[in-house]
Amino acid sequence: MKNKEIKILLSAPRGFCAGVERAIEIVEKSIQKYGAPVYVRHEIVHNKFVVDDLKKRGAIFVEELEEIQDKSRPVIFSAHGVPKKIPADAKNYNMTYIDATCPLVSKVHREAENLNKAGYHIILIGHENHPEVVGTMGQLPSGSIELIQNEIEAKNYNNKSNKKIAFVTQTTLSVDDTKDIIQILKSRFKDIQEPKKEDICYATTNRQMAVKNIAKQCDMFFIIGSRNSSNSVRLVEVAKKSGCENSRLIHSESKIPYNEIQNSNTIGISSGASAPEILVNNFIDDLRNRFTIKINEIEIIKENVVFKIPKKLN
Incomplete structure (x- = not known):
């Protein structure tokens, strides 16, 4: 053979990518600064090898803040971003938190917030239950942002809000698939507002x-x-x-x-x-x-x- x-x-x-490198470095530096253990809400990045390596160094991974027994220890939010409620909860617990959200995901969060303030109803193109999507939808009041996952949903979407509409996207989608979904939305809603700079990173x-x-x-x-x-x-x-x-x-x-x-x-x-x-x-x-x-x-x-x-x- x-x-x-x-x-x-x-x-x-x-x-x-730069966002992943930054997130891993944040966990490593936090362990150096605060000692072990430090908690990380959700996998810092989606890779078992990386997560296992950080566990050996003293990171403990949880899905929710409630699971953290010792609230005096710092918690890090993953690169995918978190809903607004999470930092607020950490403050209520008097926890030290470090946000490792990728800056390009934070850009989408700010974009969604600004559009919401400007009176737009927002469509998020992305995959249901992906932590990044949960984080982006969690920036805005319930009902002011809706998820579209594919071309069929784009064709059937109907704007019940009576507001102007805008879209943002998850940063890790297929460029081509997303282009097709955007095409459908643009042909159906002539005035749809799009991001100034593409959201896919x-x-x-x-x-x-x-x-x-x-x-x-x-x-x-x-x-x-x-x-x-x-x-x-x-x-x-x-x-x-x-x-x-x-x-x-x-x-x-x-x-x-x-x-x-x-x-x-x-x-x-x-x-x-x-x-x-x-x-x-x-x-x-x-x-x-x-x-x-x-x-x-x-x-x-x-x-x-x-x-x-x-x-x-x-």
């Missing part, structure tokens, strides 16, 4: 473009990332739609399909914005143990975005 030569097209950019857009760029040349495509990571799951869909039907997610419990790889000549590899590069390297090492591999990294754009961490941690 060893001698089969397989060409790997390594997609770039891939892996961690730079990292999601770049990773999808990079995958699209090479998918047609691949017999199989592997995205390293977690099942609950929206941007990773979207990358698999993008690879399929862009010409590589046999695309799949490699997560912490995946079995690597060596037999299918054996029958391939070229495979593509990328990783979601919350997947550390070590997981990509481990996957490539696994392949190297069985095949002769030739790696060609194809980078479409250089990323140099960095987000500052909160002053209180410096």
Whole structure:
């Protein structure tokens, strides 16, 4: 088996985005500053490897503030953002909290609030129950923002509010799918207000473009990332739609399909914005143990975005 030569097209950019790097650094710096344990509400980013590593260092992950026994310990809010009620609850508990919400998600929150103040009824394009969607909807009074998940819902949407309407989007959606939903809304509601600058974040857009760029040349495509990571799951869909039907997610419990790889000549590899590069390297090492591999990294754009961490941690 060893001698089969397989060409790997390594997609770039891939892996961690600036918001994820910042969120992980916030947890690490909080542990340094306050000692262990520090609490984190919801997985800081959607990746088991990252979460397990931070657990070893002294982070305790909870879903709700009520679960925190020792309220004198600090709590960190995840990169996906939280409803307004959560910081308010933390204040009522007299808890120290650090907000690791990605600045690009915070931008969508502020946008939604400003539109609401300006008298708009808001449509959020996104996936139900995703923590980012829960956080964005939780910025506004109940009933002033509605979720649309797909083209069918966009076609059937009817504005019962009698207000002007505007839309915002989750930051980790498929660029193409979202474009189609927006098209439908714009054709149905001529005056719909759109974001000044697109809400889908730079990292999601770049990773999808990079995958699209090479998918047609691949017999199989592997995205390293977690099942609950929206941007990773979207990358698999993008690879399929862009010409590589046999695309799949490699997560912490995946079995690597060596037999299918054996029958391939070229495979593509990328990783979601919350997947550390070590997981990509481990996957490539696994392949190297069985095949002769030739790696060609194809980078479409250089990323140099960095987000500052909160002053209180410096």
